[in-house]
Amino acid sequence: MATKLKIGLFGFGCVGYGLYEVLSKSQGIKADIVKICVKNKNKQRPIDPGYFTYDKQELLNNPDINLIVELIDDADEAYSIVKTALEKGKHVVTANKKMVANHLKELVALQEKHKVSLLYEASCCGSIPIIRTLEEYYDNELLFKVSGIFNGTSNYILTKTIQENLSYSDALKKAQELGFAETDPTNDVAGFDAKYKAVILAAHAFGLFVQPEEVFNFGIETISKSDIKYAQEKGLKIKLVPTIKKHSNGSVSVFVIPQFVSANSYLYNVENEFNGVIVEGAFSDKQFLSGKGAGGHPTGSAVLSDISALSYGYKYEYKKYHQKNNIPFNTDIILNVYLRCNKPDDFKKFGFIEIQEQYGSKDYNYVIGNLPISKLVELKEFITQEKIFVAITEKGIVEGHAITALEEKNLVTERVN
Ligand SMILES: NC(=O)c1ccc[n+]([C@@H]2O[C@H](COP(=O)([O-])OP(=O)(O)OC[C@H]3O[C@@H](n4cnc5c(N)ncnc54)[C@H](OP(=O)(O)O)[C@@H]3O)[C@@H](O)[C@H]2O)c1
Numbered sequence: 001m002a003t004k005l006k007i008g009l010f011g012f013g014c015v016g017y018g019l020y021e022v023l024s025k026s027q028g029i030k031a032d033i034v035k036i037c038v039k040n041k042n043k044q045r046p047i048d049p050g051y052f053t054y055d056k057q058e059l060l061n062n063p064d065i066n067l068i069v070e071l072i073d074d075a076d077e078a079y080s081i082v083k084t085a086l087e088k089g090k091h092v093v094t095a096n097k098k099m100v101a102n103h104l105k106e107l108v109a110l111q112e113k114h115k116v117s118l119l120y121e122a123s124c125c126g127s128i129p130i131i132r133t134l135e136e137y138y139d140n141e142l143l144f145k146v147s148g149i150f151n152g153t154s155n156y157i158l159t160k161t162i163q164e165n166l167s168y169s170d171a172l173k174k175a176q177e178l179g180f181a182e183t184d185p186t187n188d189v190a191g192f193d194a195k196y197k198a199v200i201l202a203a204h205a206f207g208l209f210v211q212p213e214e215v216f217n218f219g220i221e222t223i224s225k226s227d228i229k230y231a232q233e234k235g236l237k238i239k240l241v242p243t244i245k246k247h248s249n250g251s252v253s254v255f256v257i258p259q260f261v262s263a264n265s266y267l268y269n270v271e272n273e274f275n276g277v278i279v280e281g282a283f284s285d286k287q288f289l290s291g292k293g294a295g296g297h298p299t300g301s302a303v304l305s306d307i308s309a310l311s312y313g314y315k316y317e318y319k320k321y322h323q324k325n326n327i328p329f330n331t332d333i334i335l336n337v338y339l340r341c342n343k344p345d346d347f348k349k350f351g352f353i354e355i356q357e358q359y360g361s362k363d364y365n366y367v368i369g370n371l372p373i374s375k376l377v378e379l380k381e382f383i384t385q386e387k388i389f390v391a392i393t394e395k396g397i398v399e400g401h402a403i404t405a406l407e408e409k410n411l412v413t414e415r416v417n
Contacts, residue, residue: 002311003066005031008059008090010081011071012038012045012052015095015122018296019071019303020047031307034065039072060084067310069303070094079103086110086118093306095122095299098187101196101212104203108318117315119306124197125150125275127291127298129305131316134204134279139319142282146205147243150197152273152293153181153188154220154240159271161228162237168223180273180294191217191240191256198242198254205244205279207321208252210329216377217256222389226364227340236260238391239267245397251330255373258391260338265394266290333373336395340366341388349382350375370398 009016016036023031036051037059045052059065060081068085070078075098082099085092087110094100100107100120111118121131125148134146149155153175160171172189175181187193195217202208220240231238241259246252261267266288270276275293280286292298321327334353341347344360347367355369376383376390383390 002030003313005067005091005307005311006065007031007033007067007069007307008062008065008085009033009036009069009071010056010059010078011073012036013071013073014296015299015303016071017046018298018300019069020300022297022300022304023307026304029304029308030311031067035059035062056081060088060090065090067091067093067307069307070096071303072096075099075102082107082118083110086114086116089114089116091117091119091310093119093122093303093310095120095303097123097193097196097200098212101199104200105209108316111315117310117313119310119314119316120200121306122299122302124200125277125291126152126293126295127301128275128277128289128293129302130201130277130279130289131204132305132309133289134201135316135319138205138279138281138284141284143205143279144246144282145244145280146201146277147241147245147280148277149239149267149270149275150194150242150277150293151188151191151240152275153185154191154194155270155275155293156180156273157189158220158223158238158240161223162232163271165228167225168220188219189221190219191242192219194240194242194256195254198244198256202244202252202254203318203321204316205320206246206252206327207318207324208244208254208327208329209321210254214329214331215254215256216331216373216380218258218376218380218383218390219256220258222384222387223258224340224387224389227338227389227391230338230340230366231260234260236262237268239270241267241392243396247330247399249328250324251328253330253333253373253397257335257337257376258389259396260391260393262394331373331377334370334398335373335376336369336393336398337371337376338366338368338391338393339371339388340364340390342386346386346388349379368393 078099157171242256276290352369357368
């Protein structure tokens with residue numbers, strides 16, 4: 001039997017308004033919006049002005065409101081709202097990936113302490129139902145990899161570079177004109193947004209709680225026409241791919257780096273603002289989920305699904321974490337990469353363990369070979385400054401090395417919980 005939910009909504013922008021529309025058209029859901037808190041007093045609102053307030057306490061202190069839906073674009077303020085709401089015994093639904101990824105462990109503890117539920121399906125890949133799928137459907141599956149395209153903005157830009165032969169900067173400009181990219185696009189194009197999502201999915205797929213700053217992210221900002229041409233000549237596309245990988249020794253690696261994908265990959269045909277998630281497990285083999293990664297209605301639909309689940313008392317149980325906690329976070333991995341530099345000798349700094357292919361000319365130099373991810377972390381500033389582009393090949397992680405090196409050198413970082 002569903003409980004009637006009385007919603008205090010924070011934010012009435014793209015997703016907030018999307019939720020309002022989705023909620024008003026949905027049949028059977030037992031939830032009403034009581035009050036909406038927004039920021040800008042001068043904005044015209046498309047619905048009855050009586051709904052709105054600018055004082056967050058009106059929602060947080062209202063005893064009739066039993067669910068806070070947080071859909072604002074300010075991660076710090078979102079954290080303060082969500083924390084207070086949980087402490088006041090209210091359930092919370094949020095779409096804010098940065099806030100969730102940065103405070104996940106604390107928020108999980110708070111929901112336990114105050115016996116409420118915190119749901120955030122909309123924070124990862126828009127309309128794709130990935131969190132509850134990992135949590136419920138794959139609760140006992142021996143998963144070994146979750147990867148995909150988690151950021152619509154960078155995927156839109158990459159699509160335009162290939163389909164319309166645009167340069168990175170022209171494709172970015174087009175994305176900005178169409179509202180797919182913000183004025184400061186760093187969060188999307190440098191891989192931060194995808195990283196927050198990977199951090200959240202790592203908790204549900206493998207029970208790994210890791211802080212975003214521990215995870216390496218490298219985006220698409222330095223991609224050049226030569227890199228795109230290289231991919232096209234080989235029949236490949238370049239996608240920004242977050243990878244969450246469990247190794248055979250039980251450790252888990254998480255990173256975000258562009259990747260070459262061939263026509264055989266599920267990700268090859270994920271274009272524009274669409275997202276796609278590949279889940280790989282021992283028994284289910286490979287599954288692929290795709291859908292709209294952003295937008296008011298697609299994201300609103302994920303929020304609606306959380307609200308509906310909540311009305312039946314649903315709560316994430318972090319099943320993989322409770323099956324086996326203290327999962328080691330493994331940063332000692334070797335990647336098979338394509339590294340393009342503008343100065344012929346720059347690649348020497350990276351200490352390639354093995355080189356499989358090398359090309360040099362006056363204005364185009366690249367190396368394909370095996371490289372520890374630690375070198376990319378160490379040289380990230382240099383890579384950005386020199387406009388070097390790095391992408392992993394389809395081989396990705398050089399598996400044998402990672403495991404033996406870890407076991408021999410005992411370099412796995414045990415996580416303190
Ligand atoms: N857009 C998407 O497709 C998408 C997809 C997945 C997840 N998300 C996440 O959903 C959240 C909302 O994104 P959005 O695209 O809907 O943002 P948006 O269109 O920029 O709207 C932001 C809303 O938050 C309100 N707001 C900002 N600071 C506030 C504060 N301190 N107190 C009360 N209200 C405040 C704004 O108020 P005013 O109306 O007064 O300006 C506005 O209504 C973000 O966390 C985003 O990462 C978005």
